[in-house]
Amino acid sequence: MGEHVRLDNRVMALKMLFDNLGKLTPSSAIAGELGVTRQGISKMVGILRDEGIPISSVPHKGYVLEGPPGEDRFSPSWAEMLLWDCPLGHPILHFERIESTQNPVKDLAQKGHPEGVTAVADRQTMGRGRRDRRWESPEGGLYASVLLRPPILPGHVQMVNLACAMAMGDAIEARCGIKVDIKWPNDLLVGGRKLCGMLSEGAVEADRVHHIVAGIGVNIKGSPTIQDSPQDVTSIAEEGGTLVARHDLLAFFLRSLKHHIGILCEDRKAFINSYRGRCSTLGRRIVVSSDSGTLEGVAEDVEDEGSLLIRTSTGLLRFSAGDVRHVRPIKGGEGE
Structure with a gap:
């Protein structure tokens, strides 16, 4: 995956405010850096405020970022800002309600959109798991899909599922303080109960992988209803974990996913050995x-x-x- 990241002006403005957190960032500095008018800056700040980001204005001088958005709000701009140097997570499409986050990402993949586009939903009405098992995805969880175009052979597509499992395991352990087990290939369990499920779908030919759309569903505040599932479920709240904001958890996951897929592409044996060490199914x-x-x-x-x-x-x-x-x-x- 390439390292060059092109950010929207709105996200770049937020990054400038973030780098000067709690202090005045002059409008002239933002305008000069981004090549936009003061009116354009005002419009971008309005969008950021609508996402729940607390930004105060000082008339004729500039803006002050007072802190992060609240934990209950998902801010796509904040997530993209946290991923400012990561090729995944640009752009992030946010939906209050959607059948499945897989759908818009697959549509963009088929149209040739570059790697990294991500869809996030507050609620899914027709979320799906393996074997087309249906998920009822209530509000309060992290439901997301990301477009990947890894330079791997078709026979190694399964490895992306393993990378997703390790990446989300990293994110939950680091940000929520919960130790998770990986059940082959990519379910995350706590005490034998399912905390996170994943589904990858792709376009593959005999000699190449066109794209993979990796979807995740993390139970944060509540547990979903899973059609015909033999697996008990749990949530971060039920396990006493830290209820981190979804944009923070998503950003950590995407950074870690980039890391693990990088290892997969560079040293497949090291990658699979790392997975073996974390897979609780073995033995x-x-x-x-x-x-x-x-x-x-x-x-x-x-x-x-x-x-x-x-x-x-x-x-x-x-x-x-x-x-x-x-x-x-x-x-x-x-x-x-």
């Missing part, structure tokens, strides 16, 4: 449900392309997709 007796049926066995390894190896009564089997349920670890510990 457990598990039940796997796929289109071909259900079986039970012991999860032995994650292969270099991301497939799960399972030791069953009939031998060693390989799964590239499927629903996994943890039964119990092989040595010690409690089952899930």
Whole structure:
């Protein structure tokens, strides 16, 4: 992924205010840096205020950023500002209500939009998981999709799911103070209950990956209803974690995702070894449900392309997709 990031003037103005937090930033400095009029600055500040960002004005002098937006409001401009030097998260499209954040990003991907565009919704009415399982996504969670165009082979697409799991695990542990387990391939669990789910969809040919749209759903204040799911769910609030603002959590996730995909592209063995060390499925007796049926066995390894190896009564089997349920670890510990 390229490092050059082109920001909207509104986000650049916010970054200037942020770098001078709590102090006066002269209108002349903003106008000179961005090449806009004072009237243009006033319009941009109005948009930022509408997003809940507290900016005060000093007549004929300039503006003062008083602090971050409130935790209950999602500010796309604030998230983009936090990602000022990261190629992911530009632009961020914010919807109060949408069927699924996957839809607008997939549309833009098919039109050739560059990597990084992200959609965020306060609520999804038709969120989807693996095997087209439907999610009822209430307000208070983080629901987002990001467009990726990684330079990887089609056989390595599964690895992007693993990168998303590690990236969101990083974000939740760092910003919310909760230790999460990764259940293969990319569910995040706390005490055996699902905290975050992910879905990746892509356009792939035999010799190239055109794009991948990675969607995430994090339960922050409440737990969603998941159609026909055998998995219990939980939320950051239920687990006593810090209720961080969604724009902060999203920005941390996208930065970490860029990092992990960078490792994937540069050193695939190091990437998969990192994932193996964080995957709580390994060493457990598990039940796997796929289109071909259900079986039970012991999860032995994650292969270099991301497939799960399972030791069953009939031998060693390989799964590239499927629903996994943890039964119990092989040595010690409690089952899930």
